[in-house]
Amino acid sequence: MSILIKGGRVIDPLNKIDAVLDILIQDHQISKIGKNIQAADAAIIDAGGKIVAPGIIDMHVHLREPGREDKETVLSGTAAASKGGVTTVLAMPNTLPAMDCEENIKLLRGIIAKNALINVLVCGAITKGRLGQELNDMAKLKRAGAIAISDDGSSVDSDEVMLDAFKSAKQYGLLTVCHCEDKKLSGKGVINLGFQSTRLGLRGISNESEYKRISRDIDLAARADTRVHIAHVSCRESVEIIAKAKKIGLKVTCETAPHYFALSEEDIVDYDTKMKTNPPLRSKEDVAAIKAGLKDGVIDAIASDHAPHTENEKDIEFDRAEFGKIGLESGLAISIMELISKKVLSWPELVEKISVNPAKILGINKGSLGAGDDADIIIVNAEKEFLLEKSKIISKSKNSPFIGRTVKGLVEYTIYRGKVVYKN
C-alpha cells in the first residue's frame, strides 16, 4: 500500500525543509521526498495549497481509561486525536487505578494494542496511588513500558520523595513531567487570583502557587543531575524562572497549552465551568508572557492537557465543577489562529512546538519527514475557516471552551504509520 502526497507545502523543520514537494509513503514509512515523484501504483492525495507536516505529538493527554470510560476511552480519545492531527499522545497516569505498577501499565498497554488508532505512550505515576508518599518502583514501570513519570493532577509535596523520584528517573532513563502546584498556596481556589476572582466572589489561585513549585522542581532535578519537564506553564513568573534555568544550562523543558495563550481569566464571564482549568486561565499579562515565551523559545512545546469530563461533572456550581477541558480536536486550529495569524510564530516554528520538540523531549524517533521516517503526517488546509461545534466533537466529553468559535486550519488528512486514520 503506497500513498503519494503531491504538491503540498512540506514543513519539516528538523531537516530544514519548507518547500513545495511530494512525499511517497510505502507501508508505514516515508520512502521518498522530493519534486515530481512518480509512483504508478500509489494512491494520490493532492495537497496543492495545503500544509504537509509531521503528525502532532501531544505530550499531555488524559485518556481516562481504565476507570472513567464514561469520560473517554483509548478508542474515543485517539479518534479525537486523529481528527485534530495528533499521531502520538502521552497518556497521563491519573486513571483508576493509577499507572503506578507494572500490572496496571500492562493492562493499559493491552487496551492500547487493541483499540488505539494512533501511537499512545504511557506515563507512569511517580508515587503509589499518586498520593505523594511512597515512590513507585521505576525499574518495573520502565519494564512495563512507561517512558515518563508524573503525578499529574497533583504535585509531590515532599522534597525528599521528589528528589528520590528524579534520581530514580535518571537511573532508568525516564522523563519526569511535573505538575507544579503548591496546594498550601492554591488551596480551594477555582480561578486565577485577581480582579475576576474578586468580581465573581470565587477563591483565587495565585501565580505563586505555580512558580514556587516550578523553582523547587528545577532545583531538585538539578541536584539529581537530571532533566525535568514542566507541564502546563500558565504564568509570567514561571516563564521567567524557566528562562533563567535554561540560561545557566539546566536540563529543563516545558509545555504550555492553547488555552493559556488563547483565553484569559476575563473569558470566565458568567461562571462558565468550561473555562475552569488547573492551572487557571490567567491575566492578560500572563497570556502575553506565554506568547513571548513561545516566540523566544523558553517554552518548548504546546500540549493540549486534554481533560475530558462528563456534563454531570461540569454543569454544576462553579466551585463544585471539575477542573479541565478537552483540547485534542481544537488545539491546532486555536494555535494557528492565535500564533500564526497573529504572527507570534511562523509555520516551521509552530511545527517545532507541536511535533519536533515533543519528539525530542520524549526521546522518540518521530517529528520529521525524512526518507525512512515513520509516515506520521498531517495535511492541513490552513486557510479553511470552520465553526467549532459541539455536535461535531468526537471525544466522549464535550467540555470545550472553544465551542461556537470560528477558527481557521482544518485537518484534512491524518496519516499514522502510512495509514489514513482520519480524512475530512
Place this chain on the structure above:
Amino acid sequence: MAWTKKDLLGLEYLTEDEITLILDTAESFKEVSTREIKKVPALRGKTAVNLFYEPSTRTRVSFEVAAKRLSADVINIASETSSVRKGETLIDTGKNIQALKADIIIMRHNCSGAANMLARSLDISVVNAGDGWHEHPTQALLDIFTLREKLGKIKGLNVAIVGDIAHSRVARSNIWGLTKLGANVILCAPKMLLPVGIELTGAKTSSNIDEVLKQADAVNVLRMQFERDEGAAFPEQLDYFKKFGITEERLAKAKKDIVVMHPGPINRGIEMSSNVADGANSVILEQVTNGIAVRMAVLFLVAQAKDARK
C-alpha cells in the same frame, strides 16, 4: 423606562436606570405595609418558591412577607429537607420547580454564581437572595433605598463600607449599586480582608476607620464572621473591635448626621458597640422594614417582565 429582565442576579448587571426603577417601585410599595390590610393583588395567582441552601431567617422571611403582601403563594424549600440531600443537581431541582409551574425562584446558595447558572438554565424568574461571596442584590437595594430615603439622594454621597469586604456579597452588591448611582464608596478593612483588585470597581480603600468616618455621609457596617473556616489569616476579635469597631467615641468625630447601617444580624461589641446599634444615627430596623418594599418591587418587576415575554 420598563423593566425587561426575567431575573435579578446582581447589581453589577444593572444600569443606573434599572436600579432607580427598582427604588422608585419600592417607594410606591412601601405604603402597603402601613395599611390596615397589608395586601395588594399584584402577584395573585403567582407562585414564588424560596429555595434556600444556606440557613437564613431574615432574608427568607423578608421575601416571604414581600411575596405574601403581593398576594403570591409562597413555598419554602430548605436544603436540609429537600432532595438536594439525595444528590439532586441544582439544575434538576430548578427544572422540577419549573415543572410545578412556579413563577419565581428566590434562591440563597453558598456557591458564588449558583443563581447565574440556575437563571440561564430556566425560563422562570430567578431572584438571587445571596450567592457565596458574589452578590446579595436585594440587601444592597434596601441599603441604598434607606440611604436615599434618609439623605434624599445617592449621587455624590460618601459611603463607607466597613468590615470583611473579601468574603462579603453584601459589600460587592453595595459597591456596584452605589458606584452606578454616583456615590463615592470607601472600603475600610484590615488589608487581609480587602480582595485583590477591588479598586477596579471604582471604590477606594483605606485601613484607617477614623479618617474614613470623618468624610462619610453614611457607614455600612458588615457582619464579621469569625466562625468562617477559611484557613486564611483573620484578625483577632478584640483587636478588630479596637481598630475598626464603630463606637460612640468614633462617631463623635464623624459628621453629626452620619447614617449607620448594618445588614444584620449584628455582633454587638465586635463590629459595632450596642450604643451605636441602638443610637440615634442607626437605621438598622428601618432597613428591615424597607427590605419588604424593595423585595416587593423586585418580585413585581421580574414577574411582569416574564409575563411581557409571553
